[in-house]
Amino acid sequence: MKDGAATVDPCFISGGLTPQEALALVLEDVAPVAGTETLRLAEMAGRVVSTPIRAPRALPPFDHSAMDGYALALPASGRSWGGFRIVGTVVAGRPMRGEIAAGEAVRIFTGAAFPLGCDAVVMQEHVDLRDGAVFPRREVRAGDNVRLAGEDVAPDEILLREGTLVDARHLALLAASGIVEGKVARRVRVTVISTGTELRALGENLSEGAIYDSNRVMLLELLRHPGVDLVDGGIVPDEPSSTASAIAEAAVTSDLVITSGGVSVGEQDFVRRSVEASGGSLRPLKMGIKPGKPLAFGRLGKAVILGLPGNPLAALVGFLLVGRHLVARLAGATPIVRHPLYAVAGFDRNASPGRFEYAPAAVVGMDAFGRPVVDTLGRGGSARLLPLTRSDGFCVVPPGVQGVAKGDMVEFVPMATVRVFA
Numbered sequence: 054m055k056d057g058a059a060t061v062d063p064c065f066i067s068g069g070l071t072p073q074e075a076l077a078l079v080l081e082d083v084a085p086v087a088g089t090e091t092l093r094l095a096e097m098a099g100r101v102v103s104t105p106i107r108a109p110r111a112l113p114p115f116d117h118s119a120m121d122g123y124a125l126a127l128p129a130s131g132r133s134w135g136g137f138r139i140v141g142t143v144v145a146g147r148p149m150r151g152e153i154a155a156g157e158a159v160r161i162f163t164g165a166a167f168p169l170g171c172d173a174v175v176m177q178e179h180v181d182l183r184d185g186a187v188f189p190r191r192e193v194r195a196g197d198n199v200r201l202a203g204e205d206v207a208p209d210e211i212l213l214r215e216g217t218l219v220d221a222r223h224l225a226l227l228a229a230s231g232i233v234e235g236k237v238a239r240r241v242r243v244t245v246i247s248t249g250t251e252l253r254a255l256g257e258n259l260s261e262g263a264i265y266d267s268n269r270v271m272l273l274e275l276l277r278h279p280g281v282d283l284v285d286g287g288i289v290p291d292e293p294s295s296t297a298s299a300i301a302e303a304a305v306t307s308d309l310v311i312t313s314g315g316v317s318v319g320e321q322d323f324v325r326r327s328v329e330a331s332g333g334s335l336r337p338l339k340m341g342i343k344p345g346k347p348l349a350f351g352r353l354g355k356a357v358i359l360g361l362p363g364n365p366l367a368a369l370v371g372f373l374l375v376g377r378h379l380v381a382r383l384a385g386a387t388p389i390v391r392h393p394l395y396a397v398a399g400f401d402r403n404a405s406p407g408r409f410e411y412a413p414a415a416v417v418g419m420d421a422f423g424r425p426v427v428d429t430l431g432r433g434g435s436a437r438l439l440p441l442t443r444s445d446g447f448c449v450v451p452p453g454v455q456g457v458a459k460g461d462m463v464e465f466v467p468m469a470t471v472r473v474f475a
């Protein structure tokens with residue numbers, strides 16, 4: 054494919070559901086957690102608004118000047134030529150008493166309450182001053198440089214909708230409105246468990262055939278957020294009873310249990326059987342993706358279970374495509390609509406029949422049109438971590454006959470979005 058964005062040939066989505074279809078099925082099955090708490094303003098950052106917050110007052114609360122200059126009381130004719138006698142000064146925080154008569158002016162500063170009787174503000178750069186009067190050098194119209202009470206927010210208007218993930222901008226809006234506290238959804242409790250007899254925790258000795266557990270620290274970091282009550286569920290060996298009891302225990306206190314490893318088809322893949330043995334269910338998602346195909350989703354009691362594959366890149370992609378959305382849904386956050394970004398492929402790659410391939414890629418430059426060019430950094434593989442650390446995101450190679458050729462536009466998912474609530 055040479056021109057335009059790589060499109061998906063539906064005949065080739067035979068390997069499973071598209072990521073969007075699989076996510077929609079999963080989210081259909083998950084409801085936001087019940088329970089709210091009331092928090093002080095600064096503590097609301099990173100939390101999800103559970104009840105709409107309305108404006109107790111207008112913003113701005115009073116008419117005021119947008120510039121340093123002179124507030125003019127225009128004559129009935131509306132003309133602004135000639136001199137306006139300066140009768141006082143008004144600064145921010147100290148409103149002026151009394152009313153200004155037509156033909157008079159007040160020295161005014163940005164943020165100062167607009168004096169009664171005045172019609173407009175002229176910037177100080179646009180006037181001449183003579184004999185205690187101000188002479189505008191250009192026409193001034195009523196309303197110029199005046200910010201009216203309520204022009205930003207009307208009283209009782211909704212400031213934050215239910216489902217808003219509170220960030221610095223929302224805190225500023227609430228503070229401007231004088232709101233000291235607000236109701237947010239309770240934090241979502243997520244437990245992360247690594248499964249695998251070969252896994253060792255950091256600090257332990259590596260015996261023959263063992264590796265250090267790297268998924269847990271990665272997933273915990275991707276989940277670290279004020280809206281998440283994180284639990285490190287440790288490592289469980291590939292053994293039915295310990296896997297079952299670790300998952301069952303976590304499911305009692307957690308809204309979401311994320312496991313990695315043990316979800317594939319081998320006899321040593323105990324996660325599904327463990328969840329089922331405890332009375333829950335866990336099904337492969339049948340998502341047509343590479344890596345990450347063995348992803349599984351289910352329930353145990355009230356908890357949602359997400360089984361990520363063991364290979365680190367596959368676990369990360371599973372978290373990108375499903376895990377982070379599950380947490381957002383459980384928290385009651387309004388889904389963030391992100392339109393796909395595209396970049397110019399600096400590489401050739403065959404498509405994987407029936408699978409969307411997520412290939413770590415780095416931005417390596419710009420083309421003649423100023424568009425970013427991305428490259429996939431040589432040989433990848435779902436067990437490799439080093440190329441991942443050198444990448445800026447993922448290129449999505451869609452299923453289709455042609456694959457991607459140098460110069461094609463490919464979807465690019467920035468690494469910054471591979472996080473909870475991102």
Ligand SMILES: Nc1nc2c(c(=O)[nH]1)N[C@H]1C(S)=C(S)[C@@H](COP(=O)(O)OP(=O)(O)OC[C@H]3O[C@@H](n4cnc5c(N)ncnc54)[C@H](O)[C@@H]3O)O[C@H]1N2
Pocket residue numbers: 247248249251252264265266267268269313314315316317318319322344345346347361362363364365367435436
């Ligand atoms: N016969 C088949 N074998 C496999 C298939 C398949 O379809 N048929 N799929 C392969 C794919 S793709 C993946 S991905 C893996 C997923 O398998 P599991 O989720 O069951 O994962 P494990 O077998 O437990 O581990 C896979 C790999 O990852 C390493 N691992 C596991 N946990 C961690 C961790 N916490 N930190 C670092 N590395 C971890 C583990 O040692 C294995 O090397 O299955 C393929 N096989």
Ligand code: MOO
Pocket residue numbers: 342343344345346347362364366367435436
């Ligand atoms: O999910 Mo596996 O790592 O696709 O390669």
